Amino acid sequence: MSRNIRVDVAVVGDGLIGMSTALHLRRRYLSVAVIGGTTQGRASTAAAGMLTPACEYDPWMPQEFYELLREGLDYYPPFLSAFGFTPESVGFRSTDFTLLDLVERPDSLQSRTEWMDKYGIENRWLSPAEVCDAEPHLSPRTFRGAIRIKDEAVVNPRALLQAMTEWASAEECPVLVGGLTGVDDEHGRLRLTTGEGDTVIADQVVIAAGSWSGQVGRAFGLDIPVCPVKGQIVRLAGPPGLLRSVAFMPSGGCGSIVSRSPGEYIVGTSEEYLRPETDNTAGVVGTILSRLCAVVPEAAEWRIEEMWSGFRPMTSDELPILARADDPRIVVATGHHRNGVLLTAVTGRLVAALIDDEAPGLSLDRFRYGRPLRPHTRFATKY
């Protein structure tokens, strides 16, 4: 039977960004309904779960973005405790990152320590011998050294999404399926229809539909210029405890080896701009695995458990959109690209503040809706 729901806020998108937004809105005692779409290609369940401002920020980006990433990391522990999620239940833990200066890169990474120092990031350049001391399972044939970054974190994005979805159900925040299929005006409110025939009438709407935000935005007459950037991941099983940190490999699509739970290794990834299919391909998986086996030779014996892919929502300036749209009833929260897991918690908090017309507490001007953006470009696939 189809449902007819009246709420203060409807959130379109049931990935990490949409769910975190819904949770933060609910904590403000607003009534909320979430409309979700397909699970195919969803970024939130594809992600590795690294929470690493230091590895992900690049100095060509505005400083406000670094501040946002940093706040994203700092806010994780209070966010988890505010919603009653234990760190263990969502796989959250603090960890160091080893940013490997791979020999396959033509240029060295060592100069990155300069801006890290400037931003107050606790880091240290390690010689190849020091890398061997810190990470005895990595082969020095593959790197010229590394930057060791202290105290960043990882989370299991699948577990986090599930925990948030359960929290929402328990707090009377319905999560409807079938995707948004229609939008109408109803006496100044917005009437949203789903593919299952449900109707949600809302005073305000948050668009958080990841790579589908452009499509969803069009239904509201908005231009939300995000494109899907595919990334492939392989999950392997091997002996536990081989890595003491997350190995970040800034080559190709910026790969990583993340130990998600003891003996479970998440390895990626690619950046593919031109292949909107959820498949895994020989070129990408082959390269990911051969780089893994070069960096950690023992990995040649690890068992492949699973592989998947998902689509990161990217704007052409690679910054998110976190702002009210031209239609003041709508807030847009998307474009998180490579950092949506890191920014999950803080985005929910900021968007809830925007909905309540409160000052968000961080400068969001760089992330405004309607800022001048170039059209997307056909980048080559990176892996």
Place this chain on the structure above:
Amino acid sequence: MNSFTIRAARPHADETTALLDWSVGHLDELERWAIRRQVPVPGPILAGIRRRYAEDGGRAPEPVPPVWDREPDSVPAGQVPEAALLAALERDLLLYAASLAEGRIDDLTVTTVPGVPAAFYAPQSRRLFLPDWLAEAVSGRLFAPTALFPEPPSATVSWLFFQSLVLTPPSLPSGPAAHVLGIRESD
């Protein structure tokens, strides 16, 4: 205010030969270029280059001086059959005029060449060579519609220049123009 102008030049037969010779000497980069950009190089063109590579072990004659460095007989871009594409390229590259000016590039002469496998850039003469089959197939969308993404985002055609292979001597590795010129396409 930065400017950017595109001119056109008609192809010479020796340019096709020289670009094919170069391709034989850089087959690895060529194959990678096509795969990573989802560019469907016509089978016979690629097969011909692979065959020559197999026969002469990747050694191709080095043109002296390279034909792509000579002054082209340029004509206004509006006078060639691919005028619409060149207008789009000029419009899109204008978005990067400031970065291009840093690399001292404020014009480009484009030649559409039959029978070549990729887009090539000759830095000396600022000439861009585009395969005729690619020029005919360039789309203003990022990708073709799929069930998951039925409405693909629109895209610039600037990649035809930024990702063209830079014509280096056979002994030197090449790379896409944006990389060689140090231009960030997304800034």
